[in-house]
Amino acid sequence: MQVSQNLISGKRKYLFALILLFISVIGLAFSMAEGNDFDIARREVLLRRIGHELLLQSGDSTSRVLPVNKIAADEYQIRFENNLTFQPDSLVNTTRRLLAKDPLARDYVVNVLNCRNASVAFAYAISKNEKNTIVACSGRIQPTACYLINIKFEPTGIITAKNGYLLGSLPFLAFIGFIFLRSAKPGRALPEVQSASTFSLGPVLFDTKNRNLLINGKTTDLTGTETRLLLIFASSPNETIERSRLQKEIWEDEGVIVGRSLDMFISKLRKKLELDPNVKIVVVRGKGYKLEIGS
Numbered sequence: 001m002q003v004s005q006n007l008i009s010g011k012r013k014y015l016f017a018l019i020l021l022f023i024s025v026i027g028l029a030f031s032m033a034e035g036n037d038f039d040i041a042r043r044e045v046l047l048r049r050i051g052h053e054l055l056l057q058s059g060d061s062t063s064r065v066l067p068v069n070k071i072a073a074d075e076y077q078i079r080f081e082n083n084l085t086f087q088p089d090s091l092v093n094t095t096r097r098l099l100a101k102d103p104l105a106r107d108y109v110v111n112v113l114n115c116r117n118a119s120v121a122f123a124y125a126i127s128k129n130e131k132n133t134i135v136a137c138s139g140r141i142q143p144t145a146c147y148l149i150n151i152k153f154e155p156t157g158i159i160t161a162k163n164g165y166l167l168g169s170l171p172f173l174a175f176i177g178f179i180f181l182r183s184a185k186p187g188r189a190l191p192e193v194q195s196a197s198t199f200s201l202g203p204v205l206f207d208t209k210n211r212n213l214l215i216n217g218k219t220t221d222l223t224g225t226e227t228r229l230l231l232i233f234a235s236s237p238n239e240t241i242e243r244s245r246l247q248k249e250i251w252e253d254e255g256v257i258v259g260r261s262l263d264m265f266i267s268k269l270r271k272k273l274e275l276d277p278n279v280k281i282v283v284v285r286g287k288g289y290k291l292e293i294g295s
Helices: 001-033 036-057 087-098 157-182 224-236 243-254 259-273
Strands: 065-072 075-080 108-114 122-125 147-153 199-202 204-207 212-215 218-221 239-244 279-284 289-292
Touching: 001 204, 075 218, 087 108, 087 122, 199 224, 204 224, 212 259, 218 224, 224 243, 224 259, 224 289, 239 243, 239 279, 243 259, 243 289, 259 279
Parallel strands: none
Antiparallel strands: 065 075, 075 147, 108 122, 108 147, 199 204, 204 212, 212 218, 239 289, 279 289
């Protein structure tokens, strides 16, 4: 099937070009965030500084602030080696002062968790827009205990823009891909296996142009897929044709190959050929199918 092979080859070239275009768009989008790497690393240093100052305020100048744990895309956890106490007002002031140096820190929520049961001992929300800042239960010194400090930042504008850029480019890429694939695919035209449009399958007349069978003077219509499938069999009568070849030549242009679809169309063709027992499609176990034409 030279024509079919040429079309597939042309489609693959377009698909390769589309993949390169998509990779380029992704590379461009992610390059927008490369400048954030330094700021994010700097943010983690600031978070450790918050833990350090909190220990000093608790009267502890020797125990360690454990490595900052990134628990989500925009959420971090400050951990401590020993138990400590803290004053909510001091914690709020410390985080506001230090995170003001973080250019990516716009709005954020702080939760102080009790290590033992993960309950929230203290929480507050800080916003660039002061009216959205929420600080409750201040002025109360917390008892000495094991605490974790979770800080969740609102996604930055640059990262949001990057994601929006990626998502916004997908419809455009899908449209370009549709145009490319349409230009490589000739609709649902039948493959030109032979110049003739009519095949004699023993006593059965198979008209590919009008998509029908003439059996014992009775005309039976075929669907486009049934016609393409039978055309492959008609081109190689009494020869075994592998399932993989049938699936590839019938469904590859659709972009999806479903094994059960082949069985379903074989079954439909069998029923339409039942009017003449001399022409039938048989299963060749472990290999595929064969169009048997008797005398």
